[in-house]
Amino acid sequence: MEDCVFCKIVRGELPASKVYEDDAVLAFRDIRPQAPVHVLVVPKKHVASLMDLTDEDAALAGRLFAAARAVARQEGVAESGFRFLTNTGPDSGQVVFHLHFHVMGGRRLGAMG
Template structure:
């Protein structure tokens, strides 16, 4: 069964898409935790960090580069931002499709939770 994010990639579920290339898709989080909260995902479904293989290295790198480009286009590069990946239930992962949370637009505190 495809993940919620795969359904967004396939345009079965609407999303506020801010970036797309051949390998990655980025869209605004529907429950933002910061003024800028964008999810960056590989279009190919990979469940979590724990499931990565050598074959995933390039696409994950492209997602990180995409996050950097999006941060610049959103105007948060200079002030700073956070890029987070949650892994598994204890790590706070809610959707079984690896994704980066790009967050910024305000001073972010540490620890996060």
């Protein structure tokens, strides 16, 4: 998608503070962090939301989870705990319609739900 902000970051057209990258996934610091550690994990392939993943994207989904584990270890929150979440659709608060997961930690996070 030409005008997608995360696609522009993946292509190097916009700056980002990268913390992890492989051939399928990019992870970078959120510009409005909600926790001491707040990293976004995105597929390099444009996928609008979790609902747009297909059966053919099963390997990509696994790569996103593996990247989240790597980020948690690298950022020092793997042992203390972290939140790994995605917002899907407007009612969830999804603002950028490129699938992305938040890795958040570095302090005790409030209960959800």
